[in-house]
Amino acid sequence: MTSDLHLSAIVLAAASLLPLPGTAALAVHEVGAATAAHRVSVDAVVEAVRDTTLAAQVQGAVVVLAVKVGDVVKPGQELVRIDARAAQQSATASAAQVQAAQAGLNVARRDYERSQQLFSKQYISQAALDRASAQWQAAQAQVQSLQAQAGAVATQSGFFSIKAPYGGVVSEVPVALGDMAMPGRALVRLHDPAAYRVTAAVPQALAPALQGAATLGVELPGQRLDVPGSAVQMLPAVDAATHTAQARIALPAAKGLAPGMFARVWLPSAASARLVVPAAALVRRAEVTGVYVLGEAGRPLLRQVRAGRNDGGWVEILSGLQPGDKVATDPQAAAKVR
DSSP: OOOEEEEEEEEOOEEEEEEOOOOOOEEEEEEEEEEEEEEEEEEEEEEEEEEEEEEOOOOOEEEEOOOTTOOEEEOOOEEEEOOOOOHHHHHHHHHHHHHHHHHHHHHHHHHHHHHHHHTTTTTSSHHHHHHHHHHHHHHHHHHHHHHHHHEEEEEEEEGGEEEEEESSEEEEOOOOOOOEOOTOOOEEEOOOOTOOEEEEEETTTTHHHHHHHHHEEEEEEEEEEEEEEEGGGEEEEOTTTOEEEEEEEESOTTTOOOOOOOEEEEEOOOOEEEEEEGGOOOETTTTTEEEEEEESSSOOOEEEOOOEEEETTEEEEEEEETTTEESSSSSSHHTTOO
């Protein structure tokens, strides 16, 4: 996170010369409250709204690699094909088993029909008719089971051809021709260039300002876009480690966008009162930063302060000074006063 400090109105007393007995006059400034416009930005990254990684569902060697990075593909276009010879043989065997089971079903059905005729003439017993009925039902169940297995094999055969789910641009191809594909291994990554967004991690203290903003500025390489506040989506969760919430901001149509690009989101500015002193008044000794403040007797005393950002020759003082303190602008001259 970065911030810009623009001093809009600096309330400082005019420089005055305070002569001390036996010393040269010291130039001082009276510290006052400075009205500062504080602008905050957060780093972000450009993402495609639809970004898909296609992975293998079956095992086999890559025998066809029809695309490369940067290619534009159409919906349903074949991207990768995996060796499916073993799967085709399994599908053929399953189909043959279904045909054999259907033949057995036809025989069992005819036997059952003949048994019904013989039973009606009392040539066979009820037990014989029940056996014929059971054999016919078993043949039916076997056909249904084999048909389901054949359907599963046929469905699995479709996994060997990887096709584009939508039209887009190929952004990554992590395999090469002849590589072994395994279930879960990424084969092709593509994204839809029709819609982009930026994603930023926003400190939870700034999230309300982001949600209530009328417009936001999104800075991209070579361009800056003004985005309406309605385009902001705050995910309903805060990271427990960083205490940041993820914000997604839909981008209007723009040229030159690509997933992974750096972006910066400028949050609304807010005015605040701050204490500032001239940069020349600071004294740095080793790890100590201080300024010479005139005491009650009019003699300068070195006081340690915590300095903030330097903006245009003025340094923000975060702690160590109060409004009304008189600071020597020439530390070297102040150090000589005894």
